Amino acid sequence: MTAPRRILVVEDEPIINGAVTDRLVAEGYDVVRAWDGPGAVEAFGTHEPDLVVLDVMLPGFDGHEVCRRIQAVRPVPVLMLTARDDEADILVGLAVGADDYVTKPFRMRELVARVAALLRRVDRAVELAGQGLADLGDLRIDPGARRVWTGDDEVHLTPTEFDLLLCLAASPGVVLTREHLLAEVWGWSDASGTRTVDSHVKALRAKIGAERVRTVHGVGYALEPGTDR
Known part of the structure; x- marks a missing residue:
């Protein structure tokens, strides 16, 4: 039996962090959590997640800086959570290595679908090798x-x-x-x-x-x- 995919959820709002974590666990994922920028980078190094769900606005330093730092360590799919449906803000996230984004407030079903799609792309990359x-x-x-x-x-x-x-x-x-x-x-x-x-x-x-x-x-x-x- 293969181990479940591990997802790092980085969100400083307890209600959102808990709701996202509970839903992903219910979908069969192994979830670890962080609440601020420094904690996210540390958790990424410790737990080596397969995917990161990352809020833009965080204490310590923001999600864009988190994304920049973790992508420098190891390429990993990143789904950004943004409070602003602003193209400039979205493009900044894409420029530092994010793969996709959802705008708050979001439907939990949509977030789960985005996570699954990102992980399918990782699997497809393995198939393309060679x-x-x-x-x-x-x-x-x-x-x-x-x-x-x-x-x-x-x-x-x-x-x-x-x-x-x-x-x-x-x-x-x-x-x-x-x-x-x-x-x-x-x-x-x-x-x-x-x-x-x-x-x-x-x-x-x-x-x-x-x-x-x-x-x-x-x-x-x-x-x-x-x-x-």
């Missing part, structure tokens, strides 16, 4: 090692950004709808998270070049093959 290099001109993708280069420069992507790029790269030049991307990358069956796609595309463009991802307004996105060096 695949060959995808060469799209000066944009190169190694699915097995989960590494990306533009020209001679390696680009550091979050797990979600990498999966989004890989999905787009599977059909270069083909426009993929937001709904298709939500289903393939996030594992969602409805279209309620199209802003999530838009935010991640914006973050991806900042790293690989805005011209590489073409927007078709009202439809979705297409990856443009890079030019040969």
Whole structure:
């Protein structure tokens, strides 16, 4: 019997911390908790979680700094909890290594679904190990090692950004709808998270070049093959 996945919940509000913890335990996860920035970093090192649910506003130092520090130790999926549905705030989280976010107040069912989708992506990454290099001109993708280069420069992507790029790269030049991307990358069956796609595309463009991802307004996105060096 395999051990349950371990999740670190970092939230300073006791009611929210307790509710999230209780629901994740009921779903079969092993949960450890922290209440502030320093405690989160310490708990991450001690318990080595498979995923982190991380509030942005924390005592000590905020969730963005927590995310930056833990990702420097070991890449791990991070689901941010934010009180503001503000694109700039969300992009900061994505830039420091967060993979997804939910805005307070949130439905517990939605949070559980996001956690499950992030963990499925980890499993998919293991399945991709051993695949060959995808060469799209000066944009190169190694699915097995989960590494990306533009020209001679390696680009550091979050797990979600990498999966989004890989999905787009599977059909270069083909426009993929937001709904298709939500289903393939996030594992969602409805279209309620199209802003999530838009935010991640914006973050991806900042790293690989805005011209590489073409927007078709009202439809979705297409990856443009890079030019040969």
